[in-house]
Amino acid sequence: MVVLPIEMMDRHVQVECCTCIPSGVESVLKQLGLVDVNFYDLQNGWSGNSFGNFDGSEYMGLRFACRFDQGRFPRGPDFPFEQLFGTISDELRAGRYILISLANSTGGWHIYVIYGEEGGEFLAKSKDGAETIDENNVKRCVLRMGGTDILTYTVVATPPY
Numbered sequence: 001m002v003v004l005p006i007e008m009m010d011r012h013v014q015v016e017c018c019t020c021i022p023s024g025v026e027s028v029l030k031q032l033g034l035v036d037v038n039f040y041d042l043q044n045g046w047s048g049n050s051f052g053n054f055d056g057s058e059y060m061g062l063r064f065a066c067r068f069d070q071g072r073f074p075r076g077p078d079f080p081f082e083q084l085f086g087t088i089s090d091e092l093r094a095g096r097y098i099l100i101s102l103a104n105s106t107g108g109w110h111i112y113v114i115y116g117e118e119g120g121e122f123l124a125k126s127k128d129g130a131e132t133i134d135e136n137n138v139k140r141c142v143l144r145m146g147g148t149d150i151l152t153y154t155v156v157a158t159p160p161y
Contacts, residue, residue, distance in 0.1 A: 001116075001117065001118045001119075002089075002092045002093055002116060002117050003115065003116035003117075003118060003123065004092065004095065004097060004115045004116060005031065005115075006031060006113070006115040006116075006125055007031075008027060008030040008031040008037065009027055009031070009113065009125045009127065009132055010132050011030070011037050012026065012027045012030055012037070012127055013040075013127060013129065013130050014043070014126075014127040014128060014129055015040055015043045015044070016043065016046075018046070019043040019046045020109075020110050020111040020126065020127075021046070021048060021049075021050070021051065021053065021054070021099075021111050021151075022042035022043045022046045022048070023042075023043055023111070023127055024099040024111040024112070024113055024126070024151070025042055025054060025059065025064070025099065025151070026039060026040065026041075026042050026043060027113055027127070028062075028097045028099070028113060028153070029059065029060055029062070031097065031113075032062075034059075034060035034061065034062070035060060042059070050066070050069075050149075051064075051066040051069070051099070051101065051149055051150070051151040052066050052069065054066065054151055055151075058156060058157075061155060061156060061157035061158055062153040062154070062155060062156065063153060063154050063156045064151055064152070064153045065151070065152050065153065065154070066149060066150075066151055067087065067149065067150050067151070067152055068080070068083075068084050068087075068147065068148065068149045068150055069149045070147075070149060073147060073149075074147070075145060075146035075147040075148070076146045076147065077146070079146055079147030080147075081142065081143065081147065084142065084147070084148075084150070085122075085139060085142075087150070087152075088100075088114060088117075088122060088150065089117060091114075091152055092114070092115075092116065092117050096152065096153060097113050097114065097115055098113070098114040098150050098151070098152055099111055099112070099113055099114075099150060099151035099152075100112050100113075100114055100124065100138065100142075100148060100149075100150045100151075101148050101149055101150075102124075102135065102138070102141050102142070102145070102148065103141065103144075103145050110126055110128075110133075111126060112124035112125060112126040112133075112135055112138070113125055113126065114138060120139070121136060121137055121138065121139055121140070122138035122139055123135075123136050123138070124136075124138050
């Protein structure tokens with residue numbers, strides 16, 4: 001069992017309906033203590049539509065990487081589920097959060113922050129405005145969706161930046 005602290009999620013807000021990607025990145029930056037709880041710079045003026053918008057980008061000493069993108073790993077029965085789940089487990093054991101794109105009930109997508117693994121399942125949280133959303137069956141969701149992409153990060157610099 002690996003569970004990372006996630007208390008900053010309750011203090012974070014997704015400011016607009018289509019800013020879940022930068023909102024997820026901001027929540028990770030806040031959880032790591034790299035930005036203030038009132039930091040919303042990434043959501044303000046957001047015009048992106050995928051993790052690819054952050055691929056290779058550096059923010060506050062973290063370099064982000066889009067992994068298992070749909071261009072290289074199309075959804076379906078041939079998706080490398082075990083490789084994805086292994087990567088997520090490795091990231092958690094290394095003490096890092098993972099952003100994941102999951103299907104929502106309206107037929108769209110929403111971004112969650114995976115913060116733990118317990119009983120063979122991944123634990124994740126997200127925001128819908130000020131409401132915190134829990135998803136404790138991430139693997140089941142990904143299998144039902146036929147695969148998905150994730151956003152990971154590595155530390156490339158330490159403060160001050």
